[in-house]
Amino acid sequence: MVAAGIQGLPVVKTENGDAPGPFLIVCEHASNNFPPAFGTLGLGPEARAAHIAWDPGALGVAQRLATNLHAPLVAAGISRLIYDLNRPPHSAGAMAARSETYDIPGNAALTPAERRRRTEAVYLPFHAALHAEIARQLAAGTPPVIVTVHSFTPVWFGKQRDVEFGIIHDADPALARAVLAEAKARTGLDCRLNEPYSVADEVTHTLRLQATPYGLANVMLEIRNDLIADAEAERAMADGLAPVLRAALAAISPKPAEKAAI
């Protein structure tokens, strides 16, 4: 299913829509697509391919995770520089005028009308599609577990980052803590909680908007993008993380005996 915004724009792609779950994979920064309706924002090809425009490798990992976990996937079809789907419409970062060391000329002096146009064309259809997927599963009595998949750049403002796998939570840390424990036990990655970003950096909007109101288990994953630099690496990373997620969910789920006692 492809939901359309203005001019038939593919702002969101849903795959495995009838997959049984319980995981629901989300990839807000999947794409560095700059469709004609928005233009290139004054950026050259190098900037449009850089980590400021999208999360390189995240879509490949998310797709393979969705396959391995038999999970639906909701992924963006447009660059985060046009609208960052993990930010609310009043956030400066939703349509950032500057990202790391790059200026974004096309976002430098946005009018309220243009902010509203992008919100209606990109933000609303994406979150409506994700909300619909969640609501359908809730109606069927199968609450989904929300996993958002991101990547980060190994060098940030000239400084090397050691963390390889970041696990980030919002109000409910349960699944994130379990993922951290399982990832440390099952992978050789340098795993850290709430690094390289945390809730203080306002990176948990999707979790807050879509998971918290329903009390759904949720976690945000951040993978250093040099570890998922080609299709084979993406695949290997997802194949390593799928059992981590399964084990983490099992660890926070009530055992059958406990369920019976409730």
Next chain:
Amino acid sequence: MVAAGIQGLPVVKTENGDAPGPFLIVCEHASNNFPPAFGTLGLGPEARAAHIAWDPGALGVAQRLATNLHAPLVAAGISRLIYDLNRPPHSAGAMAARSETYDIPGNAALTPAERRRRTEAVYLPFHAALHAEIARQLAAGTPPVIVTVHSFTPVWFGKQRDVEFGIIHDADPALARAVLAEAKARTGLDCRLNEPYSVADEVTHTLRLQATPYGLANVMLEIRNDLIADAEAERAMADGLAPVLRAALAAISPKPAEKAAI
């Protein structure tokens, strides 16, 4: 604007869409409409007109409040017994099989498919329309203040209720407390906080879904329905409550000097 669900069903009505705000009025239980796509759920005319099917008087108060406050209004177009828009899709109360002293035969043995159909036809379009209204205002830099308008029956399970005006909050009590103080000072009503319902009764879903993720000021109002039994009474109630809401918002808003100091 009328958003359509299945078969052109008017599941939500938005009025004053271009009103300046900052208030945004919501009326989830505005209607006792039972369209043919869902039937009468086995209920006779008396039950379909009773408080179990809708909040009598709430729409009239909400419309007049919206007019007085120059606020947009998002109101339901379908009975809460088909889908209670103030409940999440996995809640038993979303499609209640029993409400107070009434059985609802058409909700007695709902299949997952029927729960999903109603969720898609009623819940999703209503909350998408409300979300769109909120997101557009956020994009324009004018965060709305969410006010949901409800009514309650004066006699509940045979017992008389003394409270006349209930003010209910979810996680953020600031506006509710201010409304309580102003309503006590400005009206002759018996005003109480978190009566006749509270967050423990799972009545704050709309606030939690739509206001909390954005940090918007919010409150749920409950008016005893014998006080708004005709158009004149609805009008008088709204004319009394509009200045209460304005004063309450002013009381929790930073003063210009405080704003400058931030």
